[in-house]
Amino acid sequence: MTPRAKKTRFIAVTSGKGGVGKSTISSNLALLLSLSGLKVAVFDADIGLANLDVMFNVSAPRNILHVLKGEARLDEIVVPVRDNLLLIPGESGEEIFRYAQPGMFERLMRDTVGLDDIDVMLIDTGAGIGEQTQRFLQSADDVIVVTVPDPAAITDAYATIKVTARRRKTIKMILNQVHSAKEARNIFAKIEQVAKLHIAPDLRLELLGELTRDEKVAYAVKRRSSFVRDFPRSRPTKELQIIAQNIMAEIDRSVRVNPNESGIAGLFKRLMEQF
């Protein structure tokens, strides 16, 4: 009998420039989704700057590169952060692609036992419009571009949208560190207006939500903790809960598919298809 597994929703979280809170949002969003009962994995695909193990305050002695080199099995590198939440540590996206060989997918498939029931995989990509980051974005079901109300960040976020839109017609955004929902809406409206005029009239940009600037977020990051856990009643937590609810609304947990469409193996299958 063909084994059955859940269909994993691959969500890439990216940004045009670094330092806009992408990894903070990824880790806290993953925590919220897992608390809702979904089985969540976070793949740290930030090229050369993988740091989610630090943000989750867990030890990750080995990462996906060791798997690709044949030095470890996938289940040996996956770090359980809490119930329903796994971290797949990354190291260098460039090296990941260097080791992408025809037999890699089959080997990963053998290793995915126990990892094929993931509902959501958040892919924390590197910032920018590099080729490697784009491969992750094109492999995902959803792309979320994070930016802050900063001229350089917004320009780079727009550039990311422009490059990503060459092969994708729907892109989502999260406005981070805004003063108000109104500010977020204004910035989003401007980006959407410019994008429709200069990129493609049929490009669909969606504002997934905004996070208000709050020192509690920086405070939690410094403590290597999660602001949604440390400050459950804070405004950013409530705003991220709304974003999580929006994401969950699009996940159909009833779909069951072949395991090679799920989990980390499913992601690598998609990545391989781009070569």
Added chain:
Amino acid sequence: MEKGLLTKSEIDALMDLFETQQPRQRAADAEPAAPGVEVGALKTRLETMAVQWSAALATLTGRPSKVSLRTILRVSVIAAEASDAYYRCEMPRECYLICPESFVNFVNEKGLGALEEIPMTVHPLSAIDRALFESTGSFMAEGGRLWHVEKLPSWKPVIEARFDVEIVPLLRTTLRLVTDGQSV
């Protein structure tokens, strides 16, 4: 960024969000009339301060920076503004620097990066206070430190000066200095 990825019209349209002033617009916003003697003295001091700010920002960011006095509004009133950061100089007389939040973020990130250790309720002043206020010499030196304030006292008569700040081509923004008459 990929070379040539964005067009000038795209960048200009996006930068509309940040009070970006094109040269032609800036000329139209120029000071309408020559200042009187009293304002002229103030203008000299503010222009000197702008030069000091330019040097401080260039040191912080490692990029050519230019701060220039755009205009002095001899008497103005403080109106509540959203999405800006307000800094109050720690001195008996009230003095405020109003920075667009995007500018604060940019300088903090490009300049010093890490934020200072902070108690929960205090804004993590890092680069801005050192770069701008501590570089203003006698004008602000007595203030010592800056504190973040949630909002300005509304509708209070003040002297207000606006400065154009250019750090990189993409970041052209406006700082405002608000102070009472005694501070100048």
